[in-house]
Amino acid sequence: MPxxxxxxxRISIVAEAIIAERLIDDIIRxxxxxxxxxxxxxxxxxxxxxxxxxxxxxxIETIVRPDVAEKILERLTSHxxxxxxxxxxxxxxxxxxxxxx
Amino acid sequence: MPxxxxxxxRISIVAEAIIAERLIDDIIRxxxxxxxxxxxxxxxxxxxxxxxxxxxxxxIETIVRPDVAEKILERLTSHxxxxxxxxxxxxxxxxxxxxxx
Amino acid sequence: MPxxxxxxxRISIVAEAIIAERLIDDIIRxxxxxxxxxxxxxxxxxxxxxxxxxxxxxxIETIVRPDVAEKILERLTSHxxxxxxxxxxxxxxxxxxxxxx
Numbered sequence: 016m017p018x019x020x021x022x023x024x025r026i027s028i029v030a031e032a033i034i035a036e037r038l039i040d041d042i043i044r045x046x047x048x049x050x051x052x053x054x055x056x057x058x059x060x061x062x063x064x065x066x067x068x069x070x071x072x073x074x075i076e077t078i079v080r081p082d083v084a085e086k087i088l089e090r091l092t093s094h095x096x097x098x099x100x101x102x103x104x105x106x107x108x109x110x111x112x113x114x115x116x
Numbered sequence: 117m118p119x120x121x122x123x124x125x126r127i128s129i130v131a132e133a134i135i136a137e138r139l140i141d142d143i144i145r146x147x148x149x150x151x152x153x154x155x156x157x158x159x160x161x162x163x164x165x166x167x168x169x170x171x172x173x174x175x176i177e178t179i180v181r182p183d184v185a186e187k188i189l190e191r192l193t194s195h196x197x198x199x200x201x202x203x204x205x206x207x208x209x210x211x212x213x214x215x216x217x
Numbered sequence: 218m219p220x221x222x223x224x225x226x227r228i229s230i231v232a233e234a235i236i237a238e239r240l241i242d243d244i245i246r247x248x249x250x251x252x253x254x255x256x257x258x259x260x261x262x263x264x265x266x267x268x269x270x271x272x273x274x275x276x277i278e279t280i281v282r283p284d285v286a287e288k289i290l291e292r293l294t295s296h297x298x299x300x301x302x303x304x305x306x307x308x309x310x311x312x313x314x315x316x317x318x
Contacts, residue, residue, distance in 0.1 A: 018189040025205065027310075029253055049203070051130055051158035051173060057253035074253060078205060088220040088313055096314045102251070104227065104280060104310035108128075108205035111189055112197045119290040126306065150304070152231055152259035152274060179306060209229075209306035212290055213298045 020109035024084035028075045028091070029055065030101045035073035041090055042075070046083035051076050059100050078110055121210040125185035129176045129192070130156065131202045136174035142191055143176070147184035152177050160201050179211055222311035226286035230277045230293070231257065232303045237275035243292050244277070248285035253278050280312055 030038060035052060042050055055074045079087065084105055095101045131139060136153060143151055156173045180188065185206055196202045232240060237254060244252055257274045281289065286307055297303045 049160035051156040055253040059251035104312040108207045110205040152257040209308045211306040
């Protein structure tokens with residue numbers, strides 16, 4: 016069977032676990048049809064070990080169409096980056112069964 | 117020491133935890149020399165919270181040569197996508213110590 | 218609000234859990250401002266199930282500038298690849314709030 020793929024955007028967000036649920040609600044509301052969440056340890060400050068962000072983080076990932084990715088990144092920029100310890104990055108992926116998204 | 121890298125395919129699969137072992141067996145049989153598996157929460161349906169796929173998922177990742185990636189994606193397309201809640205995507209990565217794969 | 222992104226390198230390292238702390242110390246010392254660590258099961262040998270590397274692994278990820286990525290990959294190549302079961306790969310990502318790194 017030939018493999019059909021579709022280019023999508025993968026967005027990865029690492030944030031304080033306490034805001035994970037709010038982030039997920041926003042992601043779904045903006046058009047993502049799914050997500051995964053994993054627990055992660057880590058730190059995100061500028062190299063200072065005694066950071067307020069050391070400890071429990073949530074890593075949230077979603078695979079979305081480019082237009083949905085744009086909306087999610089806009090939301091992260093305008094509502095989260097200033098007030099929370101959040102890192103978010105995106106890159107292209109080839110998804111099989113692309114019609115699902 | 118100069119850094120030698122080799123372009124490989126990273127395949128990420130998110131699936132119901134119940135089929136993880138079967139997926140891993142297929143991946144190894146088709147030529148992957150290793151994999152990682154992490155537990156993930158999430159949902160994958162089209163925005164419906166009460167999904168049959170809400171809850172425990174497995175995220176399986178493997179780094180393989182392009183020809184092996186093609187075989188794995190074919191297998192996923194022909195044997196999993198219709199019958200299981202599976203998302204799979206791939207992208208290029210630069211791997212150090214590429215001779216290991 | 219317009220989305221500003223910066224191209225960075227994501228480095229993913231999968232290694233025996235026992236050397237995770239040493240790896241993280243090296244990563245931070247070489248200029249990374251943060252990392253995440255997740256527990257992973259898996260195996261990394263050439264298809265042999267009874268591997269010395271079957272079992273608990275650590276997956277360490279960091280988002281860094283290209284020059285820092287080069288230093289980290291050099292360190293991995295020169296100090297880890299021969300003596301430990303380590304897989305490391307890198308790819309470009311677009312990061313929001315790029316001024317943080």
